[in-house]
Amino acid sequence: MSKVDLSSYNTKGFFDEMMGSEGQIRPHYALLQERLKKMGWKKLNFLQQSTDRAQLSLGMTFNVYSDNQGIERILHLDIIPRIINGKDWDYIERGLKQRITALNLFLDDLYNDQKVLKDKIIPKELILSSSTYLKQCMGLKPPENVWSHITGTDIIRGGDGSFYVLEDNLRCPSGVSYMLENREILKRTFPELFEKLNVRPVLDYTHSLRDTLESLTNITPATIAVLTPGIYNSAYFEHAYLAQQMGAELVEGRDLVVKDDFVFMITTKGLQRVDVIYRRVDDDFIDPLAFRKDSMLGTPGLFNAYKKGNVILVNAPGTGVADDKAVYAYIPRIIKYYLGEDIILPNVETYICDEEKDLQYVLENIDQLVVKQTDASGGYGMLIGPKSTKEQQAEFIKKIKSSPRNYIAQPTINLSRVPTLSGEEIEGRHVDLRPYVLYGKEIKIIPGALTRVALEKGSLVVNSSQGGGSKDTWVLNDI
Numbered sequence: 001m002s003k004v005d006l007s008s009y010n011t012k013g014f015f016d017e018m019m020g021s022e023g024q025i026r027p028h029y030a031l032l033q034e035r036l037k038k039m040g041w042k043k044l045n046f047l048q049q050s051t052d053r054a055q056l057s058l059g060m061t062f063n064v065y066s067d068n069q070g071i072e073r074i075l076h077l078d079i080i081p082r083i084i085n086g087k088d089w090d091y092i093e094r095g096l097k098q099r100i101t102a103l104n105l106f107l108d109d110l111y112n113d114q115k116v117l118k119d120k121i122i123p124k125e126l127i128l129s130s131s132t133y134l135k136q137c138m139g140l141k142p143p144e145n146v147w148s149h150i151t152g153t154d155i156i157r158g159g160d161g162s163f164y165v166l167e168d169n170l171r172c173p174s175g176v177s178y179m180l181e182n183r184e185i186l187k188r189t190f191p192e193l194f195e196k197l198n199v200r201p202v203l204d205y206t207h208s209l210r211d212t213l214e215s216l217t218n219i220t221p222a223t224i225a226v227l228t229p230g231i232y233n234s235a236y237f238e239h240a241y242l243a244q245q246m247g248a249e250l251v252e253g254r255d256l257v258v259k260d261d262f263v264f265m266i267t268t269k270g271l272q273r274v275d276v277i278y279r280r281v282d283d284d285f286i287d288p289l290a291f292r293k294d295s296m297l298g299t300p301g302l303f304n305a306y307k308k309g310n311v312i313l314v315n316a317p318g319t320g321v322a323d324d325k326a327v328y329a330y331i332p333r334i335i336k337y338y339l340g341e342d343i344i345l346p347n348v349e350t351y352i353c354d355e356e357k358d359l360q361y362v363l364e365n366i367d368q369l370v371v372k373q374t375d376a377s378g379g380y381g382m383l384i385g386p387k388s389t390k391e392q393q394a395e396f397i398k399k400i401k402s403s404p405r406n407y408i409a410q411p412t413i414n415l416s417r418v419p420t421l422s423g424e425e426i427e428g429r430h431v432d433l434r435p436y437v438l439y440g441k442e443i444k445i446i447p448g449a450l451t452r453v454a455l456e457k458g459s460l461v462v463n464s465s466q467g468g469g470s471k472d473t474w475v476l477n478d479i
Helices: 027-038 041-057 086-110 124-128 176-189 191-196 205-214 236-246 302-307 319-323 331-339 356-364 390-402
Strands: 077-084 150-152 154-157 163-167 224-227 249-251 256-259 262-267 270-273 276-279 312-314 369-373 382-384 407-411 417-422 425-434 436-439 443-445 450-453 469-475
Touching: 027 077, 027 191, 041 077, 041 176, 041 417, 077 086, 077 176, 077 417, 077 425, 086 163, 086 319, 086 331, 086 436, 086 443, 176 191, 176 205, 176 236, 176 450, 176 469, 205 224, 205 236, 205 276, 205 436, 224 236, 236 249, 256 302, 262 302, 302 312, 356 390, 356 407, 382 390, 390 407, 417 450
Parallel strands: 077 469, 224 249, 224 276, 276 312
Antiparallel strands: 150 436, 154 163, 154 425, 256 262, 262 270, 369 382, 369 407, 417 425, 425 450, 436 443, 450 469
């Protein structure tokens, strides 16, 4: 039986989270390295195949909209966990709490007094031109003045080992069910290692989520529903999973009806009032009377019931403006404005194509930059300059010139790498990190995250819709 050998593991040119540039194992990875060395390739690959089967049996699949075959896929879980030491996690937590606090203050101000615009901290035209800014939300005051109760912030680690926020997800962040199921699978795969490393638990997430939702209403017990677009949505597995784990109802828009500005669920026993809706439907589609008239996913009158305080929507409509990639560039200023503090978790340097100086730089250096559409997600609407062709660059230059407001650009960052199983080799693959934050009466950050991994060698694209996979993220109690 051939043993697992890490002697050829390559760390050149990138920050590797397991091994330093001189080949030294970082302390929090030492036990994992020892465990891997004692295993044979046959055993390791058997465990990986068992993991694949476990994912299928659990229904951990998703749809890719761009795939004409309409085939459900598993989000491949690589069995080698990503390990984060307690000191690094403590830093991430402090940075996330600061960021989420400031962003909620920003949203509340933006839809009420608009001091941030009057004081010219962020250009007024930038907000008013955002496709995710909803005039219908002006004057709204959600419970506890919290707009984004569930946040998934994408964090990367650069070539110097420093953490950066890549983007914010305050609308309908996805992926938490994979974090939870990945943990269940990996605990069975490496039970002794998991215990020895004293990994922080994540399994109380669904209880914390329900507690957060119930904290927003005075009704006890509250009737909670998860609003899904339906079985063809790419994240339907997650919607069903969270509803089941919380003891909530899984509903589609057609399962709800609004009467006298109250929301009711249609059941076999008649109408049942709904108090809190955890929506996984985008703003534009939640109510055809208030937003898109052609929406078949929402419930007529839902937004008006929300405005009158008769139902709570989580996250609040209108939060998407904070996800706008052009607004992202101003978050250091937003934090300073509302909290009087310097940003803890820095942004990646960002060029706003709607500003003349930045536009000129982007057009002249597009082959070196990552260009992103400001309202896109999932790896779509993006150009990675160093990996692109001259034809693709020319196409993006044309798009940027025709609508500069819709694009930003960032330097190409060499994402950190972690050990990943590739046949009978363990190789470094690029990753990002999506921690989840709950915000009700207080902020709670789950001590774990969804690590997304670029499975293709050399690729920087980690999105599941673009062929990426996932890892279980082990946060250690070593502070």
